[in-house]
Structures are given as structure tokens and as C-alpha cells.
Amino acid sequence: MTDLLGPAEIRELAARLGIAPTKRLGQNFVHDPNTVRRIVSAAALDPDDVVVEVGPGLGSLTLGLLPVSRHVHAVEIDPVLAGALADTAGHPGNLTVHRADALRVTAAELDPVPTALVANLPYNVAVPVVLTLLAELPTLRHGLVMVQKEVADRLVAGPGSKVYGVPSVKLAWYASARTAGRVPPSVFWPVPNVDSGLVAFTRREPPAAPRERVFAVVDAAFAQRRKTLRAALAGWAGGADRAGAMLEAAGVDPGARGESLTVDQFAAIALAAPVPSRAAE
Template sequence: MNLLGPADIRVLAEQLGLRPTKQWGQNFVHDANTVRRIVTSAAVAPGETVLEVGPGLGSLTLALIAAGHPVVAVEIDPALAEQLPETLAARAPSHVDRLAVVQADALRVRRDDLPEGSRDPAAIVANLPYNVAVPVILHLLAELPSVQTVLVMVQAEVADRLAAPPGSRTYGVPSAKAAYYGEVRRAGSVGRAVFWPAPNVDSGLVRITRHAAPPWSMEPAQRRAVFTLIDAAFAQRRKTLRSALAGWAGSAQEAERILRSAGIEPSERGEKLGIAEFVRIASVAAAGATPPRDPGRDAPPSAD
């Protein structure tokens, strides 16, 4: 298939009267080698359906279809959503049945909004708008349990945060929440020159492989409880968990009780905990467990 190059991108944009907007994070990839690399890095089995968010003018869409994947493209811009099937028809008329376009906001799209027969994609592969990348990833992983692989291009700083391990400088809310769903790894870097217009930052590829057998419940109520806990733990990043979780637990004393029941030292900080520890704390809090008796701790806990 003849993929889009810089001249093709400019011609399409001119035909549409398109001026890329910061509001929707529109930076279009115009390098065929880059989109081929993304498809290869995704390593999705041929024939598996892929959900693409923000297809834009269709650079990555065409590469995915050329690799044998049916594509469900979620595009917020009505003009781009309307143009995408026409671009595919002009370049690969025999493959038009491999594309379904949903004109919607990916932050609000639901499984039932996808076309019947395409509601259980195996993967998400996308060049995500920088300003909504993390919320989109977390929303779609929750909404589409069929997705086993995520390969996205995001701002390099966001990529670092998503893939950061506990205890690292960049570890935080995105890292912990993404790890709830599976293994998160950096999958490479992408320079600025492959975009039009060129962004002011470099980009990075992130791969998320969903847990084949989740080590904890994936029920919505459990997820909400764990994510609320993570938010509380990082809201005051430099404070100990005893202090940071005081509001979440109702008091510092109750936070300490829950932490000790979960086997976590109250003087620890949230940035040191992995997702398994956060799940354990949330489970203890939900169960109302009583901590084991410690005769040596008769004195009230000291202040942080």
C-alpha cells in the first residue's frame, strides 16, 4: 500500500482547509517508516482488530490496514472522520471493508459505541494527543477488557512516567494506574521531525501488555478503590503514607492501622510502593481488617 508522505499530508490538509489545533493535540505523522515501526512494535497478530485513537489524516491507519488488521478508528474531528474512508478508498479500494470510523471523543466512547462485530478489539495502537494521553489509555483499558496489547506514541515525558518503576524519580499516578492493568515498558523514541506541525517535544513509544491472569480483581468497584487510594498517596508526594492517607482513611491513626494491617510501614512514601501494595492496602481498607496485636506499640504513634 502507498502510505502517506509529507506532500500527501499537506495536500489532504489543504483540501480539508485544515489548520491543526492544540485543543485536539493535532500533530500528524508524515513518515512512512515511523508508522511501519509502530505497527511492527505493536506485534499484533495478523487479522486481529485494532482500535486506533485519533487517526487524523490516516498515516498509521493505512499502515495498520496494510499489515492485515481491521481497524476501528475513533476520531473527534468530524471533518477528519469523514475524510478517512475516502483516503483509504483512494489508496487501497480493495481494503475499505477493513475500516470502521467512529466520530467520538475517546475519553467518553463506550464499548457499545463501537460497530457491532468490532466491539472487542485485541489491541490499541495510536499516536495519542499529548494533552489527554494518560486518561485515554486508562479509560479504554477499563472499557475494553478484550484489549490485550497497547502500543501508543506519546510525549517522551509521559512515556517515561507511564513506564517508571517504583522508587524512581518519574514514578507516580500514571505509572501505578497503568501497572494495575499489566506490564508497562518503553518501546522506543521518536523525534520531532516526523510530525506536521513539528511539536516542541520529543515522543516515545509505550507498550502495555495486559495481565494474562490478573493477580487481583478487575471489578470496577475494586479499580475505583485502588485508584482513589493512589490519588491520595501521591497528592502529597513528599509526605509519609500515614500523613498522606489521613484524609482518605479518616484520620492519621486509621491510616496507620490500615497500613500496618497491609504489612506496609506507615513512615514509607507512596513513591516506593508498587501496584501490588496499593491493591493490598485498598483490600484491607475495604475489609475493615483489624491489625495484629503488637504489645510493643502501646504508646500513641509519633507525628511525622
């Protein structure tokens, strides 16, 4: 096994590649081997797991994942970093590097099929990457992602929480999620000005309703989160009266707010709508 990268190795490798971390790509490289070990342990990977890692960067986490999984698909948008990763890892047979945007990766590109997502995600695209990959890769059974602490709190929040919102509900559609720990800024280079959080998730059976239609209801409910559902969904449903009738048919109080509903209740609302609105098509 290749040794994990420490601060000196990270800076030497970056200098050799001419890499200066960019805020545009959300690049903050982990340089603490103990943090890598902690992430790998928390991911609870099976030896048969095939991992998707998004944004491997200089390879800190990749080196920790390779010995404990059957295969690692490393998806890296930066061409210099993507080109150097296999060499850093010692060209192992169980690593495939994809020079690609994770928001555009398709299941057909990943062979063997992935079963787990483990990644230190760039802060600026963390939520769309998680939701996009769960939608595109139905074989993903579980995962662990490191994101900005504020984002982690939103992803795992339940109904009634002040930070419960669109990311919380949409992740709950695909998976059950939980907090798996906090990560301090000091383990990154450059040092971010916020803490990070680990979010673990396990795939669940989604509600029996069209996903696009349910997500349209969720978006409408939280676009005006201070309003009652009857008012917030009026535009989507074709009027407040129609929204109220639809909510009552779904067994949901029209005077409630979106922040109090579970994903299953949002699904019930979507199913109660007699005709899909344009927003849900």
C-alpha cells in the same frame, strides 16, 4: 495497499480538506512513512487483531495498520477528518470510522471486538485515553501508543523512580508496560517542541481488589507525595492513627512514601481498610 503518506501528501490532503492543525485537539500529524512502519512493527500485531486507533487524523498510521490487522476501528473527534478518512484509505472493508470522543467510546459501539490499541495520541489526553479504554474494553490484550516522551517515561516508570506516580500505578493495574523507543519531533507536522516516546503494553491480571478503591488510595498517596503514607492517607482513612494501623495490617511501612510501592501493595492497603471511604465509592 494504499501508499503511505509523506510530507507532500499530508500537506496536500490538509489543504484540500481545509485543515489547520489545532493545539486544542493536540493535532500533530505524522508525515514520515518510516516512522509509521516502525510503529506498526513495534505493535507486533497478529493478522487476527482488531485494532482501535485513536486520533487517526489524516490517516498516516491508519494506512499502515489496515494491511496487517483484521479490522481497524478509527476513533476521530474532528468531523472533517473523520469524514475524509475512509476515502483516503480507499474505502477498505476492514475499516470503521467512528466520529466520537475516545473518552466516551463504549465496548458496545465496537464490532468486531477490539484486541489491540495502537495510536499516536494527542499529548493533552494521552493518559486518560489509555486508562479509559483499558477499563472500558476488557478485550484489549496489548497495544502500542505514541505519547510525549515525558508521559511515556511516567507510564513505564517503576517504584523508586522520580517520575513514578499515579499514571504509572494505574497503568500497572491493567498491564505490564515498557518503553519501545523514542520518536523525534521532525517526523510530525507541525513540529512539536518535545520528543515523543513509544509505550508498549500487555494486559495482565489485576490485583484481587476493587479497582475504584485501589485508585482512591493511589490518588491520596500521590496528592501529597512528599509526605509519609501515614500522613498522606490520613484524610482517606479517617485519621493518621487509622491510616497507620491500616498500613501495618497491609504489611506496608507507615513511614514509607507512595513512590516506593507496587500496585499490589496499594491493593493490599485498599483491602486492609475496614470500611470504604467516600473517596473510594
